[in-house]
Amino acid sequence: MASLLHVRVVSPERIVFEGEASAIVAPAWDGKVGILPGHAPMLSLIGSGELTLDRSGGGSEDFHVVGGVLKVERDMVTLLTEYAGDGPPTEASDPEVMMVDRID
């Protein structure tokens, strides 16, 4: 199957990632969930952990996400999360840190 997933990772402040992926593994509330193209429509709560996107050209992208909800519909994957970054939030509740994060 040649089709790809169109993935958007969105935090309240911005779109963290938008692009194509051949597969994704997301940290659902009860464990990891893998999504391939052609997945049935789904809404799922997200816990915190690593989100892995396999790029179509090989290689992958990792994000650390904290909480939120994942929606899959017709190969469109939208992940709404409280936080998304390269690593776990240093101190997610600390506005100073979040502000610095936003400026970058």
Add this chain to the structure above:
Amino acid sequence: MAGDADVKRRIKSVENTRQITRTMELVATSKLKKASDRVQAARPYADALQEIVGGLYSPALSEKYPILRRPKEVSRAAVVLLTANRGLCGGFNSNLIKQARNLMEDLRAQGIETELHIAGKKGVAYFRFRGEEITTEKADVGDSPTVDDAEAIIAPVRERFENGQVDAVYLVSSKFKSAMSTPPHTRDLLPISGDENASPADVYILSPSGDMILEQILPVYIRNAVYTALVENAAAEQGARRSAMKSATDNAGDVLEHLTRTYNRARQAQITQEIAEIVGGSAALE
């Protein structure tokens, strides 16, 4: 001439004022750019959240979750007002305050008690001066509001709604239509007015369940409404300040032109008079 020195001093002072207002205009312009970028960046999340909540919501759920309760009668309403911390932005703050006051008067006219929750020094200062009771206040929201700011503002209000201390929550803030147009705006935050139509969520695999997703996501939804309003308000404030400072700069220019003309005329008159005196003096000698 005494008038001369006076006018000269005033010209200097207006020049200084113009320098300051122009600088403030430039600062506001650069902040406005960043703030409106933030407004744009916050939209995808808000839209997607709206879609998900809209899909899961059904009026039948209101029995189950306090946050979804739909009071039959409203006896007490909370007004959440967002203002700026600083002035010098034209009618921005006073428009917001007026909007909140009108809303409160309307509610009281219907026999509904009101309480105030304010973010922003200007709103707090005004209502404190008027002797209104302020239930919660927050005055440390900066130029780039965070999600945590929004949570800090709305958490106590949400709790009061869930406990039944208030039956409705209104949010008063500025809409950021464009840098020039930032009208005050009232939004009904709670009770949640969902789509009464059938939920399209049936076709989804729901994990763990529609109810549980909703339970997690609703507080986020409310908070995000406040976050979006904060971000828009911050951008609107900069827009209003830029316009105010631009017209102040223009006005200073007009005043300056007038003063310079007065000064030149006085100077010219003096010179003319001196020449006349010299000519008159030499004519008398002949």
